[in-house]
Amino acid sequence: EVQLVESGGGLVQPGGSLRLSCAGSGFTFSSYWMSWVRQAPGKGLEWVANIKQDGSEKYYMDSVKGRFTISRDNAKNSLYLQMYSLRAEDTAVYYCARDGWYFDFWGQGTLVTVSS
Amino acid sequence: EIVLTQSPGTLSLSPGERTTLSCRASQSVSSSYLAWYQQKPGQAPRLLIYGASSRATGIPDRFSGSGSGTDFTLTISRLEPEDFAVYYCQHLGTFGQGTKVEIK
Numbered sequence: 001e002v003q004l005v006e007s008g009g010g011l012v013q014p015g016g017s018l019r020l021s022c023a024g025s026g027f028t029f030s031s032y033w034m035s036w037v038r039q040a041p042g043k044g045l046e047w048v049a050n051i052k053q054d055g056s057e058k059y060y061m062d063s064v065k066g067r068f069t070i071s072r073d074n075a076k077n078s079l080y081l082q083m084y085s086l087r088a089e090d091t092a093v094y095y096c097a098r099d100g101w102y103f104d105f106w107g108q109g110t111l112v113t114v115s116s
Numbered sequence: 117e118i119v120l121t122q123s124p125g126t127l128s129l130s131p132g133e134r135t136t137l138s139c140r141a142s143q144s145v146s147s148s149y150l151a152w153y154q155q156k157p158g159q160a161p162r163l164l165i166y167g168a169s170s171r172a173t174g175i176p177d178r179f180s181g182s183g184s185g186t187d188f189t190l191t192i193s194r195l196e197p198e199d200f201a202v203y204y205c206q207h208l209g210t211f212g213q214g215t216k217v218e219i220k
Contacts, residue, residue, distance in 0.1 A: 045153075045161060047209040061209070095160055102151035102206065104172065106160040 002026040002105045004096050009110030016086050016114070022079040022096030022107055030054075030074035033099040036081045038092035039109075046092075049081065050099050063089075086114045118142055120205055122212035128220040131197055137190040137215045139205035144185045149207050152181055152190045155214075156201045164203075165190060192217075 008020040020036070035050040049060045049070040058070050069082040079096050091114045097103035119142040129135055139150075147168035153161040163172040165181035168188055178193040192199055200219050205212040 044214045045155075045204055045206075045211040047211065050209075059209070101149045101208065102163060102166040103153075103161070104163045104166070106162075108160055 002098070004098070004105055004107035006094065006096055006107040006110040009094065009112045011113045011115065012086055013116050014087060014114055017082070017084045018086065018112060020081040020083070020094055020096075020110060020112070022081075024077045024079065024096075024098075027098070027105075029072075029077040034072060034079045035097045035099040035103060036070060036079075037095045037097055037103065037106075038090075038112075039095070040089075040092040043092075048094070051079070083112070086112075088114050090114050118145060118207060118210050120207060120210055120212035122203075122205060122215045124215060125213075126216045126218060128218050129195055130220045131195050133195050135192050135195060135217065137192075137203055137217075139183075139188040139190070139212050141186045141188075141207060145207045147184050147188070150181075150183070150188050151206045152179075153204045153206065154199075154201045155204065161204065 003025045005023045012018050036048040038046050038048050051058045051070045055072050067085045071080045093109040093111050095109045096107045098105040121140045123138045150168040152165040154164050155161040164175050164179050169181045180191045183189050200217050202214045202216045204214045
């Protein structure tokens with residue numbers, strides 16, 4: 001059974017940093033692109049970033065470029081999102097998702113709240 | 117940048133009814149990369165349809181997708197109580213704003 005489990009969310013002050021993790025199991029993690037998708041409270045889905053199987057290609061939405069870094073450790077079947085210079089508008093549930101041009105498996109999400 | 121516009125914003129329907137949700141792209145997109153998701157409150161989205169018309173594993177056949185170019189639809193042939201949710205279309209890194217299907 002494919003499982004994705006996120007962790008690392010929490011309350012952080014504006015300008016602060018946070019690192020999210022996503023542990024994958026039940027599939028060959030190193031064979032798939034992976035993405036982070038977020039959802040602000042009461043809002044729709046917003047793709048944030050994705051990373052190729054070997055980590056050689058990474059793509060970001062415009063508003064997080066230069067502030068967020070996606071990475072992965074295939075030996076640990078893990079995906080990461082390092083977030084710097086956090087803003088109130090980054091407040092959201094962050095999901096990791098298996099990315100095959102569509103997102104066929106999702107984690108349960110981890111809530112990031114940016115507030116003073 | 118492609119924009120996906122879903123309509124209507126909200127549908128108020130009764131169980132047993134048939135419904136069609138629309139997703140319109142601001143420019144022609146490949147149907148190979150058009151997907152639909154269902155999301156219930158407090159849950160992660162669930163993939164329903166990929167490649168515009170292929171049902172994901174375990175999705176009931178009352179859900180069907182169609183379309184090409186700029187116009188895509190998700191049809192639910194007969195609404196079950198568990199189908200009341202928000203539905204999103206997606207093309208690569210872009211999601212539509214969602215259509216809420218609520219109980220009338």
